[in-house]
Amino acid sequence: MASQTSGIQALLAAEKRAAEKVSDARKRKAKRLKQAKEEAQDEIEKYRKERERQFREFEAKHMGSREGVQAKIEQDTKRRIDEMNRAIVTQKEGVIQEVLNLVYDIRPEIHKNYRQ
Helix, strand or coil: CHHHHHHHHHHHHHHHHHHHHHHHHHHHHHHHHHHHHHHHHHHHHHHHHHHHHHHHHHHHHHHCCHHHHHHHHHHHHHHHHHHHHHHHHHHHHHHHHHHHHHHHCCCCCCCCCCCC
16 A cells, blocks of 8 residues: 555655646746747837838938928929919909909890790
8 A cells, every 4th residue: 555655645746846847947938938029029110210211211202201292292383373464464453354344244134944
């Protein structure tokens, strides 16, 4: 009976050591997964920053800076407003005369829907 008890004790001790090894392996695996995830996040962040930098360089090269684009738009708008003002000054009298001629030139006509 004593040999059975010592055999059972040895088996329980071996089972306990095996459970501890499995537990340690799981902890190491979880730690490695966490470390790999952190490394992947760092790589993703580095890649994102690099792509943003490349995009800003591309934008500056092909479109100019935002201030430059804004200045160009303002300059174009001012030019168009000046052109419109010049057109108003040069064509104002002609338009007024044409409107007055249309108002003064009254031709009484019978409406096409009028029935006698």
